Amino acid sequence: MVTRGPLLFALAGTALVIVEGLTPVGLVRDLLFLTIGAYAVAGTVVGIRRNRPRRPRPWYLLAAGLASWVLGDALWVFSDHVLGIDPFPSVADVAYLSAYPLLAAGLHMLLPVRDRRTTVRALLDTAIVGVCVALVLWVAFIEPTWTEPVGTFAQQATAVAYPIGDAVLLGYLVHLGVSSVVRDRSLRLIAASLVLVLVADVAFQSLAYVDQYEGSVFVLDPLFALSYLALAAAALDPSMRAVGDVRPARIEAGGRIAFLTCAALFLPVTLLVEDLLAQTPHVTEAAAAAAVVIGLIAARMVLMLRHIQRQAAHLSALADTDFLTGLLNRRRLVHVLSRRTADARRGAQGRSAVLLLGLDRFTEVNDTLGHRIGDELLRAVAARLRSAAPEGAVLARLGGDVFGVLVPGVADDDDAARHARLLAGLLGDPVVVSDLGVDVEGGVGFVVLPDDGADPAELLHRADVALSAARGVADRVARYDPRMELGGALAPELMAELGAAMAAGQVVVHYQPQVDVCSGRVVGAEALVRWQHPVHGLLGPNAFIPAAERTGQIRPLTRLVLDHALAECARWQADRPLSVSVNLSVRNLLDPAIVDDVRDALERHRLDPSLVELEITETSAMVDQARSATALRALAALGVTLSIDDYGTGYGSLAYLQELPVQRLKIDRSFVSDLRRSHASAAIVRSVVDLSQRLGLSVVAEGVEDDETLVLLRDMRCDLAQGFGLGRPVPADRLCDVVRRIDAHVPAVLGLGVPAQRAH
Structure with a gap:
């Protein structure tokens, strides 16, 4: 946009040029021409002083060159009209010719220094x-x-x-x-000034060969005058401040x-x-x-x-690189895999491992701490991969929170598994981003080439299947198996079947007992959803819950689980007053209809709300603290028990619990399963139990794998426990048998304080 000052200058200068061009040849016309020149010199100096360019010296050289031209005009007018002579060469020619080195020096300094x-x-x-x-x-x-x-x-x-x-x-x-570099208006004006003066000079010298040219050359005065004004306008334009700065080359x-x-x-x-x-x-x-x-x-x-x-x-x-982390992208990894598989078919190459590392709850980190922190987290994980990757490994980011590593030359399956465990171990320590320590876990799924396939897309798909399975096992590492659940890699066509599966009764609920650590008796059960697929068998929640959240099917799925769990709990009451706990996802917690859904289920099954426990993860509660707190208070008003699931894997802070109406904490299995072997895990569990009880919260330990762990939890005064060492999730019709075995076995373990035969 042209500013007012340069515009007024240009209009006034143009008016002077028109007047000068219409004035008859003589002293008055020559004085008008000198006035235009002086006006242009003054405008140039004013522009330099007002705009304060970062490189003022070349502009002052251009101003000096312009002044030298105008001085030559003045000397010629003085010689012609005062002295009455027109010598050649003259002092005026000295001034004219002196302008060239000054202008050349200024233009040279304006050229940006480039590579x-x-x-x-x-x-x-x-x-x-x-x-x-x-x-x-x-x-x-x-x-x-x-x-x-x-x-x-x-x-x-x-x-x-x-x-x-x-x-x-x-x-x-x-x-x-x-x-x-001719992209700023100021530089374009300089170029226009040079074009005008060059055209005028060539025309002037051409006319010198024409007889009686003295009267003809005056028609060129407007061209010279406009060239002066264009140079002054270049100095007055604000864009002149950046002239000469280095620009990206076209x-x-x-x-x-x-x-x-x-x-x-x-x-x-x-x-x-x-x-x-x-x-x-x-x-x-x-x-x-x-x-x-x-x-x-x-x-x-x-x-x-x-x-x-x-x-x-x-x-x-650029096409092969992930712009965020600097690693290769999926496209390039597929290309590398194509070459590897081709070499493997020819027998020109040994076995290679394809490992996929996926971060847990990365979406919640993004939603809670912001996308900037999420991006920094991905870059930090990529840096750890670079520092720990074996020689010759190919690193890539496949998208989202999933990284891929191609390790050539693995000796056997055990060697590939060793690389996978090393990769999973990279997330053992908190990742520091923006002075904030973020605890992040992840799983590693892997395949071995060529044993698990020869098509790059199929290899990545199978590694993704293994990754989903890895998130459900203790060491967070899984090798692909054709019988493996499809996990988070559930095919879109199977996701489309979920609605029909719910209607057909294929989505079922299994129940895992929860044991009172003091009495050793079963007091409740956690409802865990499963999909009994006619082709792929029994699928765990990791196979379809993430996709259900993405596709909006989580609400009807949650309604179905609530209905099944509360109906079963109502039937239990005739024999034994067991409670039931149901998991809610972050999408459920932010759903305005969740309170009505729970209320309707309670009323439909005429169930005492105190027998119902709703579990949420601590990171879910922090995604939108205001909306989460409102929803939790409304749920608590119904009389149900609220529990924080997987405590210790997210924020690990008890401070925010004072603001939420929760009554129970469930310690994450990663601490409980390692209780006997790790002093750090034991200290963490003991601290959580002590602090929770001071806040009036009960504690559930998840992941009890053996009797020794149960005894340790009893000694720490933990309230409830569950895990495979007590009882695996089973259909509702088998729960009574599991409860009877636990009631017969666990009290003896706790009473003697020594291991006894396992309950399962």
Whole structure:
């Protein structure tokens, strides 16, 4: 946008040029011309002082060159109108010619300093044009002047100096154009000023060969005046502050090729014009110039081809790189796998392992801490991968929170599993991002090439299947098995079956007993959803819950689980007052209808709300703290028990629990399963139990695998326990048998304080 000051300057200057052009030749016209020149010099200085460019020196040199031109005009007017003489050369010519080095120095300093390749390309383009222009100037002006027998040496030298000076300015004009910097309005105005003065100078020197040219040259005054004003306008424009700053170079365009083609044709066209004008052709000069230009064009084409090759390589690298982490992307990993599988088919390569590392609850980190922290977390995990990857490994980010590692040359399945465990161990310590320690867990699924397939897409799919299974096992590592549950890699066509599966009764609920650690008796059960698929068998929640959340089917699925669990709990009451716990996802917690869904289920089955426990993860409660707190208070008002599931895997802070109406904490299995072997895990569990009881919260230990762990929990005064060591999840019709075995076995273990035969 043109600012008001430069616009007013341009309008006033244009008005003066019009008045000067309409004024008859004489002193008044010459004084008006001098006024325009002085006006332009003043405008240039004012623009420099007002805009304060980062590089003021070249602008002052341009102002000095303009002032030198105007001084030459003033000396010529004084000589012509006061002294009545018009010598050649004169003092005015000294001023005129002095402007050229000043302007050239200013233009040279305005050219931004670039990398060597860009500078060489611009110099070659300038040289090509320079040779062509030099030939024209030699043929049209320099040779006729220099070989003219009339005139002194000083007159001939002065006459030749003007076209040489113009050629220098033209060279800088071309350099500005081919250096990819003429994009600011200020630079465009400088270019316009140079074009105007060059056109005027060439016309002036051409008229010098016409008889009685003295009266004709005055028609060129407006061109000179406009060139002065254009230079001043360039200094007044605010964009002049950044002129000369380094800019990204443009990619070679078709216009550059057209430019080189025109340059190659320029020299023969010059000879053709001379022939048409019946002049003696300058064959020798044209041949010499053609040889130089062809050599320069050849060098320029070589540089252009190299530039295009570098651009292609750069674009190829961008297409193969994950912009966030700098690792390879999925496309490139598939390409590498294609080559590996092809080599494996030929027997040219040994076994390789394809490992996928997936982060748990990354979406919740994004939702809670923001996408910036999430991005930094991904970059930090990528850095850990780089530092720990074996030599020759190929690292990639496949998208989201999933990373891929191709490890060549694995000896056997055990070696591949060892690499997978090392990869999973990278997430053992908190990841520090923005001075914030983020606890992040992950699983690793892997396949072995060529044992598990020879198609890259199928290998990645099977590794993803194994990754989903890994998230449900203790060591968080899984090798692909055809019988494995499909996990988070559930195919879209199977996800489309979920709605029909719920209607057909394929979605069922299993129940895992919860034991009172003090009495050893079963007091409740956790409801765990399963999908009895007719083709793939019994699928665990990891196979379809994540996809159900993404596709919006989590609400009807939660309603179904609530209905089954509360109906079963109501039937239990006739035999034994067991409670039931149901898991809610983050989507459920933020669903405005969840309170009504729970209320309706309670009323439909006429169940005491105190027998119902709703479990949420601690990170779920922190996704939207205000909405979560509102929903939890409304649920608590119904009389149900609220529990924080997997405690210790997210924020690990009891401070926020004071603001939420929860009555129970469930310690994550990762701490409980390692209780006997890790002093750190034992200290964490003991601290959570002690602090929870001080806050009036009961504690459930999840992941009890053996009797020794149960005894330790009893000694720590933990309230409830569950795990495979007590009883596995079973259908409702088998729960009574499991409860009877636990009631017969666990009290004996707790009463004696020594291991007894397992309950399962």
